[in-house]
Amino acid sequence: MAENYQSREERRKQHASKQKKKGGKQPSKGIFKRIFLILIALGIAGMLVGAATFAFMVKDAPKLDEKALKDPISSKILDINGELITEVGLENREYVNYEDIPKLVEDAFLATEDVRFYKHNGMDLIRLGGAVLANVTRGFGSEGASTITQQVVKNSFLNNEKTLSRKAQEAWLAFQLERKYTKQQIFEMYVNKIWMSERSHGVLTASHIYFGKELNELELHEAALLAGMPQSPENYNPFKHPDRAEKRRNIVLSLMNQHGFITKEEMKAAQAIPVESSLVKEEDRKRNDSPYDAFVDVVIEEVESKYPDLDISSDGLTIYTTLDTKAQDYVEKMLSSNDIVQFPNDEFQAGITLLDTKTGEIRAIGGGRNQEVKRGFNYATDSKRQAGSTFKPIMDYGPAVEYLKWGTYHTLDDKPTTYSSGQQMNNWDRKHMGKMSLREALARSRNTAALQTLQAVEKEVGLDKAKEFVNKLGIDMDEVYESSAIGTEEVSSLEMAGAYSAFGNEGFYTEPHSIKKIEMRDKTTIDATPKTEAVMQDYTAFMITDVLKSVVKDSFGTGKQANVPNLHLAGKTGTTNYSSKEKKDWQIQSGGVPDIWFAGYTTNYTAAIWTGYPNMKSSIAPKDQKIAQALFKNLMAYVSKDVDTPDFKMPNSVEKVAIEKGTMPAKLASEFTPKDQIIYEYAVKGQAPKEVSDKFEKLDAPVNVNGSYDQLTNEIALTWEYPEEAEDVQYEVSVALNDGTEQPLQVVSEKGIKIANPVPGGIYQFKVVAIRGEMRSDPAAVKVEIPIPESEIDDGFGDGDPMDDFEEEEEIEDGTSGNNGNGNNGNGDGSGSGWGNGNGNNNGTENGQGGGNTSGGDDTNNGSTNPDGTQGSGGQ
Structure with a gap:
């Protein structure tokens, strides 16, 4: 019994122990269960919140409207005054049903x-x-x-x-x-709704415009091109940008191969076909009937490039633009007729951009002459040609003023100049004009001076700083070379106008733009105005502007024919040239050039004009090389009429300085510099020249000038004193006899001279001037009177024969002695004596009995001496 009890007791303890262990796990299991339930609750709550949020977001979603699904909503384009110009999206729309869309076209769009x-x-x-x-x-x-x-x-x-x-x-x-x-209906909606540039919607319309084909006639490479366009229709427009369109087409072909629509061989074969090979020829394209087409082109491209998510053709936008219709009308009139400017032929082209100088807003666009093709090539925005000398303020002189703080007086030497490589640089006229100021060098457009300027920038701060200056003005420049000094960069009229406007706007640049505001269908708006940025110091803008005023207003400027009287105007000409090989291969006529530019501005407007031929093998004849200036002049005069146009204001960072011409380096004019040798220029405050020119500064005058007559030697001894420390000083001696005309006598290095055989009774007035180079002193003077020997004194009662009382007197200098008797005809510098009347020619001196005398001047003078010694009429 005891054993059984023990056994039962042990079993009871064991059972109690198990129950205890089992009871210890129970709380852990409950925690996990609660966490699981909480997570489920949170998940349900999250779903409910998410669903509620989603419901809130979509509560204002519009209802499906079948008409809206099939018909795009056009966009309105308004001018600067809010007046409607045109609507984009109403034209060029052809509908195609799904069953008429070839599988090739569908595959291209699906793959893309x-x-x-x-x-x-x-x-x-x-x-x-x-x-x-x-x-x-x-x-x-x-x-x-x-x-x-x-x-x-x-x-x-x-x-x-x-x-x-x-x-x-x-x-x-x-x-x-x-x-x-259905999927087929949705695909049909899509291919008919898409914007395809050229103011068109849908793939069928695009097929007609670009290839002149029905959809079932398209080849693989053509279908791929169309499928690639919706991502960016303007950028991939094959008429305007065939290179971009081809790259995009090849991407579509690779996608078709990647997704199994075509083989690799088919892809490569299609990619090898030039995109332009099957495009509709320009002369066969649909003619233009739209108002202000060139400007509207710019608006469409601006929306496309800056707001790629917007579709101007179907989004129902209201676009507030910067267009001045009056200016645009005038530009189109200039280009479409010969009423304002005479053009040589119909092939001659021009591109014009007119901006508001302060805001960068485009006021008018001249896209070209005889533009009959809708959405055709725009010579103001699409054409990129070398800028010639219009690039010099941007590439050379602007950076020199900005970084080196050159003044407009900075002296350059128009002399034979080489690139760092040793290659010779030439001016357009193959001549050199020597030292000149920065102002004159730019106004005359001297190439050697421009290269020296860029080389100075390169030496002091590096070419990267010059590139930075250019890029901040809206011109993309990857690399700068010394050859860029004379304008090798390819730019458009729009870009040049933007860059020049910054000089006219105190150094502030605003990207040229055609759109101020875009309003959506739901009335939300986008502020499309670009930010204005400081791109240069105000002193740079002002000084370059003042120099460019000389281009159109000074006699040595190259742009005088662009000047508008009474208008504060600055500008620069530009000409490009052919290489020797091009001249030979293309048989270019003498004096012919490929491009002529003019860019300039007032405080209100900036305009850049390009002229030339589409094919550079056609050159601009010399007689037509002023057309760009004529276009500029007429446009500026028109838009500035009855408009207040203030002059460009000098900023506090600039000071005006008087510079002496020809000094190199430039020196300040002294108080002795002649007025015609002074030019007034501008300097960055604190950077003006410190040294004053001494070129025209007066020397000290000689002192203690003494003159005496020695009867024994019959000589006048003239002496003076001068500081011993003075170097390289000479002395110019001049003399006047008896109040006659002053004549130069000698230039000597010694401090004295002697004059032999003076005229008895003569009164000599000597002047001595110290000279060194072009520097002169004030004169120092002394008077010497020569006595008459007693043996020659007459009592005044002669018998008319002067030989009874006087001996013939010595000649002075190269003069010839006068005739005796009546005292007539004393010639040259000779002297004659006699009674009665005497006539003197050419500085002759005649002494009449009784003391009367007559002296002739440089010209013939007839003088008379009366017997009583008084001087008669006609003497001098």
Whole structure:
């Protein structure tokens, strides 16, 4: 019994022990259960919140409207006064049914835009996952995952903001669209709605415009080109950008091969075909009937480049532009007729950009002459030609003033100059003009001076600083070379106008733009005005501007024919040249050039004009090389009429200085510098020359000048004193006899001279001037009287024969002695004596009895001496 009891007791203890262990685990199990329930609750709550949030986001989503799905809503373009110019999206729309869309065309679009289109229900979750990852790693909006269905919804009902609300509405409407319509109907909507540039919608319209073909006639490379365009229609327009269009087409072909629509061999064969090979020829394209087409082109491209999510053709935008219709009308009149400017022929082209100097707003665009092709080549924005000398203020002189703080007086030497490589640089006239100021060098457009300027910038701060200066003015420049000094960069009229406007706007640059504001269908707006940035010091802008005023106003300027009287105007000419090989190969006529530019500005307007031929093998004849200036002059005169145009204001950072001409380096004019040797120029405050020129400074005058007559030697001894420390000083001695004309006598290095055989009774007035180079002193003077010997004194009662009382007197200098008797005809510098009347010629001196005398001047003078010694009429 005892054993059994023990056994039962042990079993009881063991059982109690197990129950204890079992009871210890119970709390842990309860915690996990509670956590699990909480997570489920949170998940349900999250779903409810998410659903509520989603419902809130989509509550204002528009309803599906079949008309809106098929017909794009045009955009309105307004001028600067808010008046309607035109509507974009109303023309060039041809509808194609799904059953008429070839499989080749469908495959091209599916491979490019939505290869899983027939597998998803409006949202491609696989593609969405990749886009979400990209947005997390690279920022929201960095990559989209829109399906064709979503694109139809977005283009039909929504704006293009990249917000969660808009995305939620897009997803909701895409889901509804997929429920209401078949995939084939949705694809049909898509290919008919897409914007395809050239103011056209839909793939069928595009096929007609670009290839002149029906869809079933398209080849693989053509279908691929069209499929690649919707991503950026303006950038991939093959008429305007065939190189970009070809690259995009080749990407589409590679996608078609990647997704199994075509073989690798088919891909390579299609990629090898030039994109231009099958495009409609320019002369066969649809003619233009749209108002202000050149300007509207710029508006469309600006929307496309800056706001790629907007579709100007179908989003129903209201676009407020910067267009001045009066200026645009005048530009088009200039280019379309010979009423204002005479053009040599119909092939001669011009591109014109007119900006507001202060704001960068485009007021008018001259896209070319005889532009009959809709959405044709725009010579103001699309044409990129070498800038010639219009690039010098931007590339050379601007950086020199900005970084080296050169003044407008800075002296350059127009002399034979070489590039660092040793290659010779030439001026346009193959001549050299020597030392000149920066002002004159730029106004005369001397190439050697421009190269020296860029080389100085290179030496002091490096060419990268010059490149930085250029790039800040809106001109993309990858590399700068010394040859850039004379304008090798290719630019458009629009870019040149933008760069020049910064000089006219005190150094502030605003990117040229045609749009001020965009209003969406839901009345939300986008401020499209670019930021204004300080790109140079105000002293640089002012001094370059003042120099460019000399281009049009000074006698030595190259742009005088662009000047508008009474208008504060600055500008620069530009000419490009052919290489020797081009001249030979293309048989260029003598004096012919490929491009002529003029760019200039007032405080109100900036204009840049390019003229030339589309084919550079056609040259501009010398007689037509002023057309650019004539276009500029007429345009500026028109837009400035009855408009207050203030002069350019000198900033506090600049000071005006008087510089002596010809000094190198430049020196300040002294108080002795002649007025005609002084030029007034500008310097950065504190950087003006410190040294004053001594070129015209007066020397000290000789002192203690003494003159005496020695009867024994019959000589006048003239002496003076001068500081011993004076170097290289000489002395110019002049004399006047008896108040006659002063004559130079000698230039000596000694401090004295002797004059032999002076005229008895003569009164000599001597002057001594110290000279050194071109420097002179004030004169020091002394008078010496020569006595008459007693043996020669007459009592005044002669018998008319002077030989009774006087001996013939010695000649002075080269003179000839006068005749005796009546005292007539004393010639040259000779002297004669006699009674009665005497006539003197050419400085002759005649002494009449009784003391009367007559002296002739440089010209013939007839003088008479009366017997009583008084001087008669006619003497001098």
